[in-house]
Amino acid sequence: MTYCVALNLKHGLIFASDTRTNAGVDHIASFKKMTCFQNEGERNIFILTSGNLATSQAVIERLQQDIHGQMEKTVLNVPTLFDVADLIGVLSCQIAKQAAKVAQQEVVTFGSNFLVGGQIRGQAPKLYSVYSEGNCIAATEDTPFFQIGESKYGKPILDRVVTYETELAVALKAVLLSFDSSIRSNLSVGFPIDLMVYQVDSLRMPHGRRIHADDEYMLQICQEWGSGLVRLLMDFDDIPLDYTQ
Incomplete structure (x- = not known):
């Protein structure tokens, strides 16, 4: 399994994906699930994948082959x-x-799901x-x-946290914390995390960034987030409850 998230906000797009795949607890590996296509100054396209790894890899390979083969329709020439x-x-x-x-x-x-975004x-x-059925929503x-x-x-x-108006820096922190929650609660999601932040009209x-488990910033915000949640919980008034019978 995997975890991928993509956001289309007022000031830009954020794409993030983990790299863990597993076919049981004794067969865990890392594969990149983010692919980027570009015609500089004309279009930037980002693709995240989940589901059947063989299918998603075959799709990406075919997209690349169609570009090199100058096919009539490719991700770099459709309108x-x-x-x-x-x-x-x-x-x-x-x-x-x-x-x-x-x-x-x-x-x-054999189904796969994709998140596809960018700008032309x-x-x-x-x-x-x-969706794995082939249709999509925006x-x-x-x-x-x-x-x-x-x-x-x-x-x-x-x-x-996230709305369309949310600043990219704030949304990015929320994205990283969403990965922290997923990694803590599910063994099928794991480091490293691939990250891209695209600014509107750029x-x-x-350049993107790969975040490993020992990333200093990731460790800091996750620790402070966890400690903050505990402090906030302790600061709440106790619930009115009669323990006696």
Whole structure:
């Protein structure tokens, strides 16, 4: 399993993904789940993946092959981000169905999910969640972030903190703490974390950052967050409750 989150906010987009995969407790490995495509000054595209690793890797490989083969439709020449998301959805379904046919199993076994976002020159930044069935939905000002994988542990802090108007620096801290919660509560999510922050209309590929378990800043904010929660809990008035019978 994995945990990926992407946000489309007023001032930019944030993409973050863990790198853990597992096929049981005795088979754990790390694989990068974030891929970036760029035509400098024209478009920047970010893709996060979860689900069947073979399917998601095959999709990324095919996208790269289509670019090198100068195919009619690629992520670097279709007109909109929706077309990019649709291209990925169709390709993912084709690969999953072919694998299921060969293995004589259910297609759902080979399904993958994708978060696809970025910006094309002259257009507003967009973010899409592409389902394993191939269709997709777009992030909006009311729902500015998507998660895939083991999302339940990291969702509460994002729900409480993040809105479309949230500054990137604040949202980024919330994202890192959502990973802290997920890693603490689920063994199938783990370091390192790949991180990208894209500023609206920059049309430049950010350098990004890989955060390891011993990252000084990550350790600091997670420790202070945990200590702060304990202090706040202790400061609450005791609940009125009669313990006697």
